[in-house]
Amino acid sequence: MQTNIRRLAYLLLSCFILLSFYLGYINVLQGPALAADPHNRRLAAYEAKIVRGVIYDREGVPLAENKRENNTLRRIYPQGADAAQVVGFVSPRYGRTGLESAYDRYLLGMTDEDKVKALLDRLLGRQQAGDNVVVTLDARLQHLAMQLLAGRKGAVAALDPRTGDILALASSPSFDPNNIDQVTGEKNGKPVTVYDQLQSNSAAPLLDRAAQGAYPPGSVFKLVTGSGALAANPAVAQKVIDCRGGLTVNGFYLKDNAVHGVVNFRQALTVSCNTYFATLGLDLGKEKFYQTAVDFGLTKNPWDSGPGSIPEIAYRPGSLTPAAQMSRPQLASSAIGQGHVLVNPLQMALIAAAIANRGVIMRPHLLAEVRAPGGAVMLRDKPQPWLTATTPEAAREMTADMVAVVNSGTGRAAAIPGVTVAGKTGTAENPAGAPHAWFTGFAPAGSPRVAVAVVLENAGYGGEAAAPVAREIMRAALTVPGI
Amino acid sequence: MREWMKSLIGARGNDSAIAAGQPRRCELLLLAVVGLYMLAGATVLYLMHPASGLMAPAGAVLGTVAFITVSLIWQVAGFRGDPFLLPLVAVFSATSLVFLYRINPFYAWRQFVWLLAGLVVLLLITFLLHNYRVLADYKYIYALAGAVALLLPIFFGVEQGGARSWLNLGGFQVQPSEFVKILLVLFLASFLSENRLVLSEGTRSVLGIGLPGPQEWGPLLGMWGISLLLLIFQKDLGTALIYFGTFLAMVYISTARVAYVFFGLALFLAGAAGSFQLFGHVRQRVEVWLNPWRYVETSGYQVVQSLFALAAGGMTGAGLGAGHPGYIPAVHTDFIFAAITEETGLLGGMAVIVLYMFFVYRGFRIALSARNDFAALLAAGLTALMGLQAFIIIGGVTKLLPLTGVTLPFVSYGGSSLVANFIILGLLLVISHEAGEYHAN
Numbered sequence: 069m070q071t072n073i074r075r076l077a078y079l080l081l082s083c084f085i086l087l088s089f090y091l092g093y094i095n096v097l098q099g100p101a102l103a104a105d106p107h108n109r110r111l112a113a114y115e116a117k118i119v120r121g122v123i124y125d126r127e128g129v130p131l132a133e134n135k136r137e138n139n140t141l142r143r144i145y146p147q148g149a150d151a152a153q154v155v156g157f158v159s160p161r162y163g164r165t166g167l168e169s170a171y172d173r174y175l176l177g178m179t180d181e182d183k184v185k186a187l188l189d190r191l192l193g194r195q196q197a198g199d200n201v202v203v204t205l206d207a208r209l210q211h212l213a214m215q216l217l218a219g220r221k222g223a224v225a226a227l228d229p230r231t232g233d234i235l236a237l238a239s240s241p242s243f244d245p246n247n248i249d250q251v252t253g254e255k256n257g258k259p260v261t262v263y264d265q266l267q268s269n270s271a272a273p274l275l276d277r278a279a280q281g282a283y284p285p286g287s288v289f290k291l292v293t294g295s296g297a298l299a300a301n302p303a304v305a306q307k308v309i310d311c312r313g314g315l316t317v318n319g320f321y322l323k324d325n326a327v328h329g330v331v332n333f334r335q336a337l338t339v340s341c342n343t344y345f346a347t348l349g350l351d352l353g354k355e356k357f358y359q360t361a362v363d364f365g366l367t368k369n370p371w372d373s374g375p376g377s378i379p380e381i382a383y384r385p386g387s388l389t390p391a392a393q394m395s396r397p398q399l400a401s402s403a404i405g406q407g408h409v410l411v412n413p414l415q416m417a418l419i420a421a422a423i424a425n426r427g428v429i430m431r432p433h434l435l436a437e438v439r440a441p442g443g444a445v446m447l448r449d450k451p452q453p454w455l456t457a458t459t460p461e462a463a464r465e466m467t468a469d470m471v472a473v474v475n476s477g478t479g480r481a482a483a484i485p486g487v488t489v490a491g492k493t494g495t496a497e498n499p500a501g502a503p504h505a506w507f508t509g510f511a512p513a514g515s516p517r518v519a520v521a522v523v524l525e526n527a528g529y530g531g532e533a534a535a536p537v538a539r540e541i542m543r544a545a546l547t548v549p550g551i
Numbered sequence: 552m553r554e555w556m557k558s559l560i561g562a563r564g565n566d567s568a569i570a571a572g573q574p575r576r577c578e579l580l581l582l583a584v585v586g587l588y589m590l591a592g593a594t595v596l597y598l599m600h601p602a603s604g605l606m607a608p609a610g611a612v613l614g615t616v617a618f619i620t621v622s623l624i625w626q627v628a629g630f631r632g633d634p635f636l637l638p639l640v641a642v643f644s645a646t647s648l649v650f651l652y653r654i655n656p657f658y659a660w661r662q663f664v665w666l667l668a669g670l671v672v673l674l675l676i677t678f679l680l681h682n683y684r685v686l687a688d689y690k691y692i693y694a695l696a697g698a699v700a701l702l703l704p705i706f707f708g709v710e711q712g713g714a715r716s717w718l719n720l721g722g723f724q725v726q727p728s729e730f731v732k733i734l735l736v737l738f739l740a741s742f743l744s745e746n747r748l749v750l751s752e753g754t755r756s757v758l759g760i761g762l763p764g765p766q767e768w769g770p771l772l773g774m775w776g777i778s779l780l781l782l783i784f785q786k787d788l789g790t791a792l793i794y795f796g797t798f799l800a801m802v803y804i805s806t807a808r809v810a811y812v813f814f815g816l817a818l819f820l821a822g823a824a825g826s827f828q829l830f831g832h833v834r835q836r837v838e839v840w841l842n843p844w845r846y847v848e849t850s851g852y853q854v855v856q857s858l859f860a861l862a863a864g865g866m867t868g869a870g871l872g873a874g875h876p877g878y879i880p881a882v883h884t885d886f887i888f889a890a891i892t893e894e895t896g897l898l899g900g901m902a903v904i905v906l907y908m909f910f911v912y913r914g915f916r917i918a919l920s921a922r923n924d925f926a927a928l929l930a931a932g933l934t935a936l937m938g939l940q941a942f943i944i945i946g947g948v949t950k951l952l953p954l955t956g957v958t959l960p961f962v963s964y965g966g967s968s969l970v971a972n973f974i975i976l977g978l979l980l981v982i983s984h985e986a987g988e989y990h991a992n
Contacts, residue, residue: 069747070919072804073931077915080938084908087942088901090951094861095897102862107847107855110863110875187870 106163114176121175121198123155123167126233126436127549129207131155132168143168149242150210153276154381154434157245162263166276167203167434170380174199174438174447181446199446202437204233206548209541213238216537222524223277225414226541228551229421229510229519231451232430235545237381237414239277280384282410283523286496286530287340288506289405291419291466294337296360297348298462304348305333305465311343320397322346322404325495337469338477340493342404349403350396357399358391364419364457366411370432380434386411406497416521420508422457423466424490424516429455471513479507481535484543488513491538493530502526505533511542518545574634574987575626581638582622585645586615592649592871599653599872607652610663614648615641621670630677631987632980633917639910640976643961646903650890651883651964654876658883658964665966669973676977683981687925690741697734700727705784728790729958729971733978735794736801736932743805744924779822786832789947789955793939795819800935805928840953853880857948860886860893861900868896883964885956889948903962904945911938917979920986930982933975 094102102108119141123132132155134141143158156166164172173179177186177198189196213224217240226236243266251259266274275281297304313327324342328335336344349357361367366386371379389398389408401407414432422429431454438447458466470490473479478493491509498504505527510519520538527533545551593611597603618641625632644666652659680686704727709717717724775798779791799815802808826833835850843851843858856879863869876882876890892900914934921927937960944959946952958968 069804069807069924069927072807073915073918073927076800076804076931076935077911080911080935080942081908083942084904084911084938087945087949087951088904091861091892091900091904091945091949092897094858094949095865095892095900098858099862099865102859105859108859108863109878110859113875 111176114178117196118176119195119197120158121171121177121200121441123171123175124200124202125205125207125210126202126235127206127208128202131203131205131207145245147207147210148244148246150207150214150238151205152242152245153239153274154205154237154278155245157248159249159263161249161261167201167380170378171201171435174201179446185440197441200439200441201435202439203434204228204235204436204449205237205434206235206545209236209544209548210238212236212544213537213541214240214242216540217524220524220527221271221277222522222527223281223413224520224522224537224541225278225417226518226520226545227414227417227421227432229424229430229516232421232432232454233436233451234414234432234434235518235548235551236541237276237278237434239275239281241271241273243273276382277413277523279381279412279414281412281523282384282387283412283504283506283525284496284498285405285409285411285416286494286504286506287342287345287405288416288419288492288494288508288521288530289409289411290337290340290345290403291423291470291492291508292361292364292366293345293349293352293357293403294333294469295364295423295458295462295466296357297352298333298465299360299459300352300356302461302465307348308332309336309341309344309347311336311341313343315343315346315400317346317350317397317400318395320400322397322400333465334469334472337492338472340473340478345404346400349399352403354391354394354399357403358388358394360458361386361388361409363455364422365429365455366409366415368455370418370454383414384412386415405494413521413523416506416508416523417519419457420491420510420521421516421519422455423463423470424510424519425463426460427456427458427463428453429457467513470509474509478529478531479509479535481531482507482509482539482542484511484539487511487543487546489539489542490516491535493535495528495530498526500526502528506530507534507538509538509542511546517551518542520545574631575622578622578634578637579619579626581635582615582618582641585618585638585641586611588642589615589645589649592645593652595871596649596652603656606656607659610648610652610659611645614644614663614666617667617670618644621674624674625677628678630980631984632677633913633983633987635913636910636976636979636983639906639913640961640973642906646891647887647962647964649871650876650887650894650962653872653894654883654890661966662964662969665969668966669970672970673973673977673980676974677980677984680977680981681984683929683978683985684923684925686737686929687741687744690738690745693734693738693741697731697738700731700734701785703727708785724967726965726967728785728787729965729967730974732790732794732797732936733933733971733974736797736929736936739798739801740925740929740932743801744928747805747924783826783830786830787956788833788836789943789957792943792955793936793957796939796943797932797936800939801928801932804931805924836953836955840950843950853886854948854950854954856880857886857889858950860889861949864893864896864899866897868892868894868899870894881956884958885944885954885963886948887963888945888959891962907938907941907945907960910934914938914979917983917986921982922986926982926985930979933979937972937975 156168311328490513494506508521510516593607874893918930947954
């Protein structure tokens with residue numbers, strides 16, 4: 069009987085051990101998901117007690133702060149519509165979006181370091197406050213971008229190619245995040261809010277076009293094709309082609325914008341010759357062409373760093389027909405940014421940044437610092453390389469060619485007196501109507517401090533519509549402290 | 552006086568032998584540590600609401616004194632029972648009182664009174680039942696008393712939390728099933744110790760396998776069937792599960808025949824499948840267990856809130872008073888474990904589990920050292936009962952098992968449960984006292 073008692077004891081004790089492992093699973097592994105569950109009232113109870121942290125731009129201008137009204141704190145957005153999609157909003161009705169959501173644990177003081185502080189505050193009966201977040205955005209630049217986009221659909225993305233600091237991420241049309249909950253009318257007996265109207269607005273003001281848009285890139289994509297060809301064979305820089313105004317690929321005729329005659333690499337980029345770059349793409353081959361696009365991060369999400377990581381912004385990676393399914397005519401049209409290539413403006417700015425930074429793309433980011441309410445820096449972002457897109461030699465050659473585009477080619481409207489600008493225009497055919505106007509580039513070409521991409525939907529020629537916008541953005545960015 | 556107490560408790564050793572053993576000194580030291588633990592909790596409660604006065608610290612001091620008094624009385628009387636069980640129960644009681652006070656001071660005061668009653672019952676048992684082996688003689692009385700006690704609530708009972716298992720006795724309510732579980736173990740222990748050999752070897756052979764006759768297994772099966780049926784009518788699934796588990800455990804201990812266990816499990820599965828088909832409340836429990844999120848606003852609300860609480864504390868907990876136990880319905884009874892884990896964290900929850908493991912370990916040690924089959928079966932049965940109950944309710948609130956409403960022994964709010972558990976503690980202690988006497992001489 070002793071043996072039986074022992075066996076039973078082992079069984080029962082193993083049940084308890086199983087139970088404690090399971091408790092650990094619930095607590096540790098399921099913990100974050102349970103804490104964020106909408107049915108969990110703890111977060112709301114916690115938020116009611118705490119003063120939410122402020123979001124500042126890189127120069128200390130508040131993008132989201134708290135204002136005391138009738139003895140209650142209200143979240144306000146002093147920059148209004150300028151950065152509405154990227155900063156997001158906090159609404160009792162619609163939850164949190166944008167950076168307000170991504171930085172929740174800092175703004176609510178929920179990191180591990182904050183726990184000690186929270187305990188101290190509680191013991192001393194002090195008002196609990198979340199941490200403040202400094203982002204890399206520049207409110208002035210953001211405002212300028214929105215002014216330049218005013219009344220048009222489009223987006224601007226600007227970043228520092230040396231660090232990956234995102235300086236501006238503007239999307240037009242936008243909305244005022246301050247009155248999102250306001251009830252404006254009634255429909256079928258239910259109240260209709262500003263947010264409801266924005267959601268049904270066909271111009272999609274809630275969409276962050278800068279990071280979630282999906283546009284055919286047109287000729288700006290020649291930067292990728294050109295870099296790939298140069299990296300594979302540096303002699304391509306001397307390659308000469310006779311452009312007769314078009315190219316037949318397996319019976320499919322690819323029309324060029326003009327008869328460019330005999331052109332070399334630089335001349336072809338300067339006049340944006342489709343025949344030349346389609347031929348480069350065909351010579352490179354579909355595998356190498358596709359690989360180059362992947363190297364430039366086309367299909368990747370820079371914020372996708374494993375499970376559990378919270379992305380700062382919603383990002384829609386670009387797309388391209390996989391090499392295995394790509395026909396020769398598709399390869400030729402993809403090489404000039406038509407066909408099945410789709411990109412977002414931030415991705416396009418990262419392509420320019422890759423060439424500006426000798427082939428290396430720094431991981432793009434918005435977080436600069438997390439500061440305790442007292443001002444002590446708790447976390448500071450360190451620049452990290454993300455991808456190696458191309459060789460330094462190819463990047464150097466492309467830079468010289470892009471300078472030629474702005475000095476004497478299609479991008480002359482982007483020239484800034486006293487600063488050497490490198491750039492590329494794009495005029496992307498699309499089924500929706502007039503072509504999308506693109507410009508992407510960086511400045512100063514010798515030691516780049518800002519890379520930019522501009523898209524204006526159905527606005528016509530990139531050199532006429534988008535290049536002036538990019539010029540003003542770059543000119544202003546170069547005066548931002550720390551750039 | 553001392554001689555009189557010694558004679559009462561049945562201490563046979565001389566004074567020097569008692570001095571040499573000294574289990575009570577160890578017990579006293581442990582109780583002092585538990586007292587500090589309870590006082591620390593009470594101090595936090597006082598600092599949270601200084602306006603409510605020094606009631607909480609006063610209660611902690613009084614509670615500690617009560618436990619220490621019990622230990623001192625045993626010391627004088629030369630009681631040789633296990634020195635770890637009372638301190639363990641004191642930790643459970645301290646945790647219980649602190650968290651009940653934190654949830655609602657009213658519950659804490661009522662529980663405090665029940666705790667004192669429980670300690671008195673404990674003293675009475677250790678003094679009056681030292682000749683516990685006479686208990687083996689009344690097995691059919693237990694069976695009858697148990698059946699009657701379970702029948703009463705069906706006709707005269709009041710329903711609480713979906714279970715019709717309480718009797719209203721004027722000022723307070725009693726849950727007979729809490730006491731019947733002790734009668735069940737007493738019955739099984741006496742019956743099995745008497746018929747052990749017959750049951751394990753069998754009186755006839757069917758296909759080469761020895762089987763006992765109906766006169767041997769009949770009463771067993773009858774007792775088990777009656778209790779299960781009654782529990783189904785009372786809708787008290789948790790208690791039914793505990794009865795059944797204890798039954799299987801004791802049959803296995805006495806016969807070592809795994810076939811009985813498998814047969815029992817098969818019966819159980821059949822019964823479970825049957826009640827799933829027949830009873831809406833059983834089906835609902837299982838469906839909520841499989842996917843509580845689908846019923847998050849209705850029947851799944853409680854367990855989902857419990858999961859939130861279990862996760863909310865992180866590793867070290869929100870801190871006493873900083874959690875939200877009020878979000879969980881019935882947090883003071885079935886769900887007190889979730890409140891403890893929220894405020895003391897994963898470490899606190901694990902600590903509670905480890906303390907139950909320690910209790911179970913000591914209980915089985917007592918069973919192993921018992922001097923006869925009845926004592927060993929009784930100790931093992933009571934220990935299995937206690938362990939199963941803790942496992943089933945902690946498993947329920949963590950969603951490892953379907954939720955069944957039983958109390959967390961010594962911790963949940965509830966007078967019947969607390970007093971019944973003190974009776975179990977007393978029985979374990981008298982068994983270990985006898986074994987201690989034997990080894991000392």
